Amino acid sequence: MQPRTTTPASPELMKAINTLYKESHSAGVPAATLELVHLRASQINGCSVCVDSGARSARKNGETDDRLFAVAAWRETSYFTDAERAALALAEAATRLADRADAVPDEIWDAAAKHYTEPQLGALVLWIATTNFFNRINATTRQMAPQTWG
Template sequence: MNNQPRMANPAQILPQAFKGIGSLLAAINEGGLDVKTLELVGIRASQVNGCAACVQQHLEGAQAAGETVERLVGVSAWRESPYFTDPERAALALTDALTRMADAEDAVPDELWREVTKHYDERQVAALILHIAVMNMFNRINVTVREQADRPSWKQ
């Protein structure tokens, strides 16, 4: 398989897009979610979507936030892993549901919604939904242009 980049990242080509993305990320960071939760969600969405550059980016962010190796490795099997709290499991379940929307008739069933809202307040839920959506957007962009995990454009 050819892993050479196809083009520069669209957010770099269209500066207004980069500004908009920056505004979304700033809003998400004001939502009151723990940075470790945000990074775990980023890792999970990126695993599901097969985006190596994003997995790498969020692994680095999670490590910088003090995540353990056990939890980082456990994200790929979070349902069976003993390392996550109930709130983190709810966030990861919502990540899976929103990332795999086409796989279910009711992408976010009421039971999942109740679990998420049991652990997070309205601002945090808003930040979580936006974060999952943005992660999926990044994954789709980066997979399409073949962003490189070992030398991503945002680090150049």
Template structure:
């Protein structure tokens, strides 16, 4: 299976992707915990069905020391006992922020209040941008049918 577009060969896509890569690096350097970043990126990608990003973030998280138990339970985090309250709040924000059309008004005040209890201003800003960023990247990959399975940790750093 081949992709509909080769982002790295297209001059417009290449320039835009350079900005995306820069934004991604800025998020990685934010004070939002790295484990939370990977869990949120993985959950958003699972919801959207983006195989490329599920592959990437599962492998990146594992390479950073995340356990297979936690990675395997991200999709069922509500019933799992392996996530902190802060991680659970971030995952809930990720779900509501990804499924915006499912709820009138987008992210509920209850979810926002809960996540704001666990993260300071910079972390919360990074979390909101990460959810939005992942939704954008997921859509680019899905629309162009980017193939998954060959990602190597550190490939895009």
């Protein structure tokens, strides 16, 4: 499968993307949580570019391989805090909107609200949406993770 070429992003678009990034990372949600949420949504969407870059970024920022390897099975491990689990559940629900009639049920929202303030919840939702935005661009244009070994 070959990547599709696209028109380069304009400077205005890059400013908007940077604003989304800064806003979602400035509300006090732990960076590790944002990295995990990005990785999980990208796994669900099959975005190899974001899975690769997300895992590499998380590792560079101190995340352990054990936790990175277990993100897809976060419910079945003891590696994640209750707050991280609530954020991961929110990421899954908000990424899989069509999978249920009530896309993000109260139980998922309420669990996240126990661990995060209103601004932090807003930042989580914005980061999940931003991740899904990039996943969809990359999937549509068939972007692939770089082929590096070692």
